[in-house]
Each structure stands twice: as C-alpha cells, then as structure tokens.
Amino acid sequence: MSITMAAMLDHVRKKAPLIHSITNYVTINGVANIILACGGSPIMSDNEAEVEEITARCSGLDLNIGTLSQRIIHSMILAGRKANALCHPVLLDPVGAGASSLRTETAEYLMREVHFEAIRGSISEIKALASARGCTGGMEAVDAVTDNSLNTAVQFVKAFSAETGSIIAITGAVDLVGSAEECYMIRNGRPEMGRITGTGCQLSGMMTTFLAANPEDRLEAAAAAACAMGLAGEIGWRRMQPGDGNAAYCSRIIDAVCNMTSEQLEEGANYEVR
C-alpha cells in the first residue's frame, strides 16, 4: 500500500492532465496555481456556450458551488453530463451546503444529474448532503472528526459512499477519504490552515487532478491528494518566518506542493486504512 502515494503523484507529473474547473471567484486563482503546482494544467470556464467543448478537451472536471448563479448551475449540468459521457472523473465541492437552501438544493440537484467520482467537503457540508437523503445515522451529534467520533464517522463515510457511488472525502483535523469498502484516515495538516481562505477549494482542484491521472486507483488517488495537501501544510508551516501570517502561509502551502517529491509524499503521508 505504502508505495501507492508516490506513484499517484508520479502519474500526475508524467501525464500533466488538463483539468476543467467551474469554481467560485473568491479562491479561483489559488485553485489554478495549485493545479499547476502539483503537475496538472488548469482551464477555467463557466460559460454554457463552451463548457462541453472545454470539458471534452480535459481529463477531469471540478465543480465547486462557492459562488452560484443560475447560469453557472446550468453550465455545471452541461459540463458534468459531458464528462460523465466521456468517463472523466467529476468532483463535487459543495461549499456552504447547509448554509443556504440554494446551496444544499443545488448540490442535491447536481448529485441527481451527474455522477460524481468524489465529493469533498467539511463535515457540516457532507452531513447537509447526507441529511437530505436520510443518511446521517449516528452522526447527528458529531460536529468534528476526532478520536472519539472516528468510528462513527468512518461508518458514515462508507454508508454515504455506498448510497452515492462516490468517494466521500471529509476534511478536518482528521481527513477521511473512503469508499463503501475502505476508508483512509489521514492525520496530515495543521489547524492554522483553517485561517486561510480557499485551502478546501484548492484541495478539490488538486484531488480532481490526482483522480484524472490515476483512473485505475481512484480511492488511493483521492487519499494521496488529501495527504499531499496536509503535508504541504506541515512543510509550509515549518518555513514560516517571524511575522508571517495567513497570507504568507497560503503561498508557502502552494510552494510546498510545487516542490514536493514523490519520496517526500511517501514518507510524510500519515494515514491508516480501515
């Protein structure tokens, strides 16, 4: 198993997949830069007149609902169906699901119309999606993945993955990345990453890139992306200088992805599989 993480990153660097991102305009620049940093090539388009054509040129699609309009929702449907038809992996980042009906309902609508290879969000976002499907058994009182709630959360990830047919990735103090059968529990990262806007969106862009480059091993690819992001948070933190804050940290994390070797990821990845 351990050899896998290095291979996942190697494939990204060798294949340099072109990734189509329909993502929010708050953090879009960082998403483009981290896709480049890990070895992919980003293209951003949310225009319904071209999204199918753009997606057809790419090998993965990242749909992020952080800043929605009716026009963009329609573009997401068109791009998602086209990517499905071409067997490209499609990832959903349900930013703010649970915070407004529009977001929760749009995420549900997308999940009905598009097959997602992976869904990545915070625990509250993923619970909001699961709740709409009556699938939150045991998680009602769980607001964070900690050692105490780990067993419950792992069961939830597996059940929700079985329900949706998607890899489920919940990122937080412990990241969970799981299918119906197995779940990676990842302990990379730093709590200070939460004070930067866009680290979640960036991980979604990078995870889509890893999925596109590793079609045979998608669960491992998704887990490797989560390990890489967390490890970059650790490496970036060690490079912080006196006086540096969240703006410097944001750059240092992307830089750490840019410079990360396969060996570094292999050694630094801190996970177990259950």
Place this chain on the structure above:
Amino acid sequence: MSITMAAMLDHVRKKAPLIHSITNYVTINGVANIILACGGSPIMSDNEAEVEEITARCSGLDLNIGTLSQRIIHSMILAGRKANALCHPVLLDPVGAGASSLRTETAEYLMREVHFEAIRGSISEIKALASARGCTGGMEAVDAVTDNSLNTAVQFVKAFSAETGSIIAITGAVDLVGSAEECYMIRNGRPEMGRITGTGCQLSGMMTTFLAANPEDRLEAAAAAACAMGLAGEIGWRRMQPGDGNAAYCSRIIDAVCNMTSEQLEEGANYEVR
C-alpha cells in the same frame, strides 16, 4: 479612551463574527483573508436566491460596489434590508463613486434603501456621494486630507454623518472616522499602501468585522479598524526585504493583521479625537 482600541480587537477575536461580504471580484480573496486575519469569519455570496438567508446567519454585512451588475445590485438591496431588520451593522464601500453615473447612482440608491452603520471610501468617493445630496460645503477645493484641510474635512465628516446617520470614514494620508459629534483623525499607514490593489476593500471588510463585534461602541470600533489597517501597513513595511515590492507588501500587511496583538494596536494607534 486609550484602552478602547485594544478592547475592540479583543472582542473581534473572542466573538469571531461571521461576516457576509458582497464585494468586487478584483480584490475578494484579500477581503476574505483579512477578515480571517483579524479574527472574523467571511462568507461571500451575491446570489439573490440566498443573500437574505446568508445574511441572517451572519452578524455584519459589507457592500462593495467595485464590480456591479443589475443582479448584484438587487442582491445588495435584499441583503441590506434583511441586515437592517436584524439590526446587523451594514457598511457601504462606494468604490469608484464619481467615476461613473452607474456607481454614483447605485451608491445613492443603496443609501436610500438601506441604513448604513458606516460608509468608507476615498475623499473623492465620499465627496461624490455628498455632492449628490448638496452637502459638500467648503470641500469643493479639497482633494486630500492634509494638515491644511483638516479642519474643513472634519467639519464635513460631521455634517455628512449628521445628514446620513452613518459613521463616515475617509481614508488617505490622514484617515478621518467620524460621527455627527466626534471625529477620529488617524495618522497610521504608509503612502506605499496606495500601490497595492485592494487595501481599501480590505479595510471595509475588516471594519465591518469590528463593527459586528462591538455593537455598543461602533464609532470606536470603526476607528480601531482604521488604526489596525494603517498600523499593519507600518509593520508590514518594516518587514520588507530588498527586492520586495507591492505584491510582497500586500501579503505582509495581511500577515501583520494576523499577528497583531491588542497591546500592539493600543500602543501603535496614532490618533486624536476632535
């Protein structure tokens, strides 16, 4: 009075208010990062289908007209009225008022439909708003707040605050933050801050955060935010390395806010009240 600045920042850090920002897409990432840096939590949404719901979950609203569309203007009205109904502070940043009829008229329209706790802009932007209300007495020839124009400008701030019922914040070489009764004259900051895009928008986001966390002392809160921004400009400048320019400076200012202690703000704030 002097103890106040520290307390304003302490309250932001303790309450971590959730701030709704409808802001331009040029500088939105920096606005989100500086709200996080000072201790708040940002959420960005300009979609009319959800802005009322989003605002209701927050405790402050920042409306910035830097990139407008009809859709966004409508969203600003909906969010502004909802925030008013809930007694959340609402701030107006009239970016480019005076540079186009659309901007000037949109700012006026917003001021008729929404009560603003504070209005923050450059002197030309604030004069454009005042001019539309026939309220620029004495300021016709004043293009910058300097020692020569200080008395006139302070009177103008008080009069325009009385006219609008809003705290008026004019930022420049000297920042003025005033109500109808009293006006802070703040001498923090560096002229080089003008070579970075978005420092004004960032201050508006941070001022909204300070207002939301200090409902009992809103004039002091707005003044503390202006002092914090200027002081961050001074601290960030001292950390500049040979070869650093406006991109590095932008990061260093946000970092300085991130690391700023209440004591540092208390000692570094350079102001008098008239």
Place this chain on the structure above:
Amino acid sequence: MSITMAAMLDHVRKKAPLIHSITNYVTINGVANIILACGGSPIMSDNEAEVEEITARCSGLDLNIGTLSQRIIHSMILAGRKANALCHPVLLDPVGAGASSLRTETAEYLMREVHFEAIRGSISEIKALASARGCTGGMEAVDAVTDNSLNTAVQFVKAFSAETGSIIAITGAVDLVGSAEECYMIRNGRPEMGRITGTGCQLSGMMTTFLAANPEDRLEAAAAAACAMGLAGEIGWRRMQPGDGNAAYCSRIIDAVCNMTSEQLEEGANYEVR
C-alpha cells in the same frame, strides 16, 4: 534604438496612465497589481451601463477573453468602440482562442468590430486567429518559437500584422513583437513562468499601460513591456529562496516590476530587431 527601452518605462512612470481592463476573474488581481507595479493605475469594469464612461476617463483599454459571458462580450464591444473613437490604444488578449468555438469566434468578432493596437497571445492562440483568416502560411507545423522556426515565425508575425493592422505579440521561449515592417525577437524570461497562472494576462495589462504612455512609439512600447516582463521573471527567479515555488515566484515577478529602474530594463533587455 537601445535608449528606447528606458524611455518607454520612464514615460509610464511619469504619465501614470489610467488603464481600463475588462479581464477574466481568474487572474484579475495580478493584472491590477502589475499595472500599479509598472507605474499605471488600473480600473476594472465589465458593466455595459458604464464601460464607455469608464473608458473615456482612461487612456488605454485591455480586453481579455479568459472568462466570457454574453454580457461581457457586449461590454467589450461598447468599450472598444469608444476607445477607438478616442484614439486610445486597445489590446486584445485572446485567452484560449482555439480551445473553444466561443473563444475563437468572440476574438474574431472583436477584431471585426474594434481596431486593436496590439494582439498578444501564445502561439496557439495567435495561430487560431490567423487560421480563421486563412493567414497561417508556413506555420502549420510550428508549435513553438525556437531557433529552428524563428524565420518562419517572424514572417508570420509581419504578415499577420499587415493583415490586421495590429502589433502582433507572441510570447513563449522567444517572444516576438512585430509590425508589418519589423519584429523584435526577445530572449528574456524563464520557462518556470509557465507554471504560474496569469503571467500572460499580466503582460497584456502591462503592455496596454506601456502603449498608453508611449503613443508615438507603440511598437517599441509593446516590445519594452515584453522585455520588462521577461526581465522581471529573471530577477524574480534570482530572488527565489529554498522551498519557494510558483506562488512565491508570482509575487516576486510583480515585485521585480515594481522595483525595476529604467536603467535596469535598458541593460537587461535582450533582443534583436529584424
């Protein structure tokens, strides 16, 4: 000839031209910051209700098709015609031309309706535009400007410039900036610039600024902007620290423009004219 590069930058710094940019929301912040860094002043607006008024206040217009909507295309036409009527230089950055019909056709439509002082893109983007006009003679097999393809590419630039009446700028390993009569071959820059999102968009913003400040010498101005960007890439690269990656590099390039003196540009510019 050699004195010219310094003069081009001097004029930007002395005139501080106001530049109107209708550009994509992926890289817009960097475009604003590099216009400020080189000495101009940016204003961004894509709203059809104000673009003519905004353009009339400026002295140059940058049209970048990286994120299009019907509304924005209409705004580009309105702004472009107004800028033409006022004899302001207008630059086209055909981001992604060739990657979708929408982009290729929008670029063609803009070229029919607006006169462009300059068109700046990658070789694939410029070839896509030329192809639509049956003007790619000899370039069918050329995917990059290298020593082997230099003669062919220079002839192509001159021919396409004669066809369009625009300065043609192709940026890559060697940058070509040419009119119908002469072509600058520029060997500044670093390959690592390709791993940052937005360096092309930034150059387009800076080139528009140089064109606006140098109405008498527009070919030299466009070439000077390309040299400045490449030289900033070299200076920024020398300032890279261990662990720095593409995010740090992006800041360091803008910083190098910010600190670039006319003498530095004069000495560092590496070009010949054919």
